[in-house]
Amino acid sequence: MRTPTDVQFVLGRRAERLDAEARTVDLDDGRTLSYDVLVVATGLTPRRLSFQRDMAGVHTLRTLDEAGDLRRGLRSARRVAVIGAGVLGCEIAATARGMGLPVTLIDPAPVVMAGRLGDELGARVAALHRRRGVRVRTGVGVASLIGTAGRVSAVERADGERVPADLVVLAIGSTPATGWLDGSGLSLSDGVECDSRCRAAPGIYAVGDVARWHHQALGRSIRLESRTNATQQAIAVAADITGTGSPYTPLPYFWSDQYDVKIQIHGTIAPGSRIRPIEGRPGAMRFAAVAELDGTPVAAIGWNHPRAVMAARRQVMDALRSGTASVGT
Ligand SMILES: Cc1cc2nc3c(=O)[nH]c(=O)nc-3n(C[C@H](O)[C@H](O)[C@H](O)COP(=O)(O)OP(=O)(O)OC[C@H]3O[C@@H](n4cnc5c(N)ncnc54)[C@H](O)[C@@H]3O)c2cc1C
Incomplete structure (x- = not known):
């Protein structure tokens, strides 16, 4: 039986090339590692703006070092602009506002977090930020x-408006970190493409943010960006490697903490979904609801209601099991 001492850590080095036929991975220090089974778990790379220059005061947030830089920057910042009103951007705006800083949240989309929450709930999140004093500039x-003297001083919007800011956070999404797999023969299309057991090729798996796999219950390929998925998928892949696997069919889940609100979504709020409250009413500080598409529950929504969201989740799971759900990506 293998023991934990069989684990060899190679930290501080990048994988640069995969040779799937020879079953080897080249590292950036010139070494080549061989494997029987490879698990690709390289996550995401934050997107940059095409016109972005390196300037002091401009931050992205992905790594621990970047988190430290941002924290130090926020302590001395006078005005903050957050570009990108997705989950990360909204959470950063809430944190900066909680530190008492003037914050402007900017996004070309008309509604914040619309991709994850849909228009109705996205509008509620925007209202939450506005109530707390964030300038929400969408559309x-x-x-x-x-920049002035190598330091950012403002963000210019496409309509000419200048938003003064000495600290800017770019939270405009990320792309799967698959560059090192170019030419490997793996199918790469918004992630490493895998079958229902997260197998990308013989002896190769992908897990976490970088993995796009065929979700058998939903009947299509999906890629999730969440910590719980990374953990569950890793367990599913480990089971498959050791011969006890089965198709990986989780109900997508994410949560977001902003100010004193915990938002929890199980499933996917597909465009065109109708929100049906099951406890409380949307707009209150605490409610739970089900998002329905053509009458079928596709997502459970909790707004400061971790207990009731589980009842909503059961409705979504029942629909999924009965095979009538058409959960969106
Ligand atoms: C600021 C922030 C807040 C978040 N908050 C939440 C939250 O509240 N809830 C939630 O569910 N999710 C959250 N997430 C998302 C969550 O962190 C990710 O879904 C999760 O970390 C994915 O795990 P992963 O192992 O797939 O990728 P990662 O955790 O990104 O790990 C990928 C690793 O691969 C390494 N790597 C990349 N390329 C190479 C290479 N070529 N060679 C070797 N190593 C490489 C990277 O350095 C990194 O260590 C948050 C993410 C961020 C950035």
Whole structure:
């Protein structure tokens, strides 16, 4: 039986090339590692703006070092602009506002977090931020970052409006970190493409944010960006490697903490979904609801209601099991 001492850590090095036929991975220090089974878990790379220049005061947030830089920057910042009103951007805006800083949240989409929450709940999140004093500037994108003496001083929107800021956070999404797999023969299309057991090729798996796999219950390929998925998928892959696996069919889940609100979503709020409250009413500080598409529950929604969201989740699971759900990506 293998023991934990069989684990060899190679930290501080990048994988640079995969040779799937020879079953080897080249590292950036010139070494080549061989494997019987490879698990690709390289996560995401934050997107950059095409016109982005390196300027002091401009941050992205993915790694621990970046988190430390951002925390130090926020302590001395006078005005903050967050570009990108997705989950990460909204959470950063809430944190900066909680530190008492003036914050502007900018996104070309008309509604914040619309991709994850849909228009109705996204509008509630925008209202939450506005109540807390965040300037929410949606519907117009960013044209440039303005700098003075190598430090950012403002964000210019496409309509010419200048948003003064000495700290800017770019939270405009991320792309799967698959560059090192180019030319490996793996199918790469918004992630490493896998079958229902997260197998990308013989002896190769992918897990976590980088993995796009065929979700058998939903009948299509999906990729999830959440910590719980990374953990569950890793367990599913480990089971498959050791011969006890089965198709990986989780109900997508994510949560977001902003100010004193915990939002929990089990499933996917597909475009065009109708929100049906099951406890409390949307707009209250605490409610739970089900998002329905053509009458079929596709997502459970909890707004400061971790107990009732589980009842909503059961409705979604029942629909999924009965095979009538058409959960969106
Ligand atoms: C600021 C922030 C807040 C978040 N908050 C939440 C939350 O509240 N809830 C939630 O569910 N999820 C949250 N997430 C998402 C969650 O962190 C990710 O879904 C999760 O970390 C994915 O795990 P992973 O192992 O797939 O990728 P990662 O955790 O990104 O790990 C990938 C690793 O691969 C390494 N790597 C990349 N390329 C190479 C290479 N070529 N060679 C070797 N190593 C490489 C990277 O350095 C990294 O260590 C958050 C993410 C961020 C950035």
